[in-house]
Amino acid sequence: MMPRFFEYVEEDWIAQKTLELVKVKSETLAEAEICSVYAKELESLGLEIFEREVSDSRFNIYGRLAGSGGPGSLIFNGHLDTIPIGDSWPPRIDESKVFGRGSEDMKGGLAALLAMVRAFKLSGTKLAGDLWIAAVVGHEDSAAAKDGPIAMCEDINEGVLKGDAIVIAEGDSELWTMSTGSGVFRILIKSKLGATHTNNITFEINPIRFVSRVIDSLYELQQRMDNGPSHPLCGKEKIDIGLVQAGDYYNRTPELSIIEGTIRWLPGKTEAEMRHLITDLVSPIAKAGNLEFSVDFLMSREPFEISMSEAVLQSALRSSEIAIGRKAKIIGKRVVGDANIFVAKTGIPSFYFGPGYQSAHSNNEWVSAESLVCATKFYGVLALDYLGESI
Ligand SMILES: [Zn+2]
Structure with missing residues (x-):
């Protein structure tokens, strides 16, 4: 049976939201505007907002969608910054694709997380456990020395936000579960x-x-x-x-x-x-x-790897069949990302699933609306499967 919230996963809304976020320039170390824009989006969807100043006017934004007291908690993570706009094509929507710097890497994923919460709200779906959306600064440019992801780990370790697992809303539409x-x-x-x-x-x-x-x-x-x-x-x-x-x-x-x-x-x-x-x-x-x-x-x-026996990975495999109609592949890479930091610093099992990763960092960056819909559905089914539905 299809989850109720699917009816409210609207392709146009997600594409427009991605475009809105892409239009807010947010190169690493200059993320002030996108921080407040994204915080407002989460707030308007009813999440409780925690802002963590990482450096002057640069904030990690944590939004909590409180569950009904269930035992689990899940963090969805993404980065708000992009590489320099450079000669990137200007933001636009054309033939069901959103173009522009940051569309695929990774404002599409951030928009999909908003679309998931919106669809829960419109369909009256309530979770049992707590769902967190943690959007961080300082991912792309090495000048920031990963200050946002590292601050997020500190905040997890201090109990500011809680998660039994971290899902990074970036990358291919597969389960990326290890890096060297x-x-x-x-x-x-x-x-x-x-x-x-x-x-x-x-x-x-x-x-x-x-x-x-x-x-x-x-x-x-x-x-x-x-x-x-x-x-x-x-x-x-x-x-x-x-x-x-x-x-x-x-x-x-x-x-x-x-x-x-x-x-x-x-x-x-x-x-x-x-x-x-x-x-x-x-x-x-x-x-x-x-x-x-x-x-x-x-x-x-340091390397990271999430064991196949982790409940969240089993949940993700089940969820992919419902959300995208096939069992997502388990993949690994010889490139590193923020999961390496999260696992090394917090010990919390982490993996990636995103709307795509074929044009990131290119001048013609784009993301398809169809893949944004798939990602939104996947995040929603996973949240329901892992955190439980409050009835
Ligand atoms: Zn990225």
Whole structure:
């Protein structure tokens, strides 16, 4: 039987609401206007609003749709900021698609959450447990250092908002349930000789030779990873190099050499283990070359994974069949997102389901109204299944 609220999931309303949100410029660190716009939307739908100042005029917005006292609670999350508008096409609706910066990433998802609450309200559907909508700032640009998502974790840990699970309303219309860990590493190799005329030393002790050996040993690590464990959702671990700098003149040895790259590791391992792994590779090479070295991670995120046995995931699988007419696929990625932060900092099982992820960050960003309807229905059925209906 179709849930009552489906009748009030209106494609035009969701598309228009997405367009309205897209028209509010909200590049990272300049989210003040979208914060108040989204808070007003939630308030007008009857949610209790909590504003958390993250930095000057930038707020995380938490809306609580109080249940009738049921035991569970569920947080739907999204980010209010976008990447720079740049040369993005202007906001418009055309042929049942909403265009413009932030349409897919991720104002469509935020509008779908509003549409879910609206449909509950119009159909007289009441939940037993508490439903929270947590919209955060500071997701996109690394300059914000994920201040919004991190503040949300602090607020969860302090009991400001509560959830037994977190659903991020972003990404493909599938259940994205794991990401590898990811880190950007930097190896510095310092010569104890200082910069020296190459005529005054033997080639044998030129530090560049040892830099090259480090590169080879990182490649050998990738070969071991290729023969190592494989995750059913995202495959093998991966390391690669994107930057090597050594030397500044054709007949002078380098004082300092730099190797930077990325490493991605499977759930169950940590950044600290990866740092040790790289350190152990570089150490004997540096020793052989009488060189000093350091290994640092410039950025890193621990892996996340939600177990298939989690009640919320079982609920999500059931819900997808009702909402989108098929069992959603369980997927994993070698890219990281906010679920990595949420799980690492709160321990709450988290996953993603969104209206699509094919044009995010492109100049021609769009989201289809049809996929917004699917996402709205999915969120609503999931909320009902997981939190229970108050009768
Ligand atoms: Zn996004």
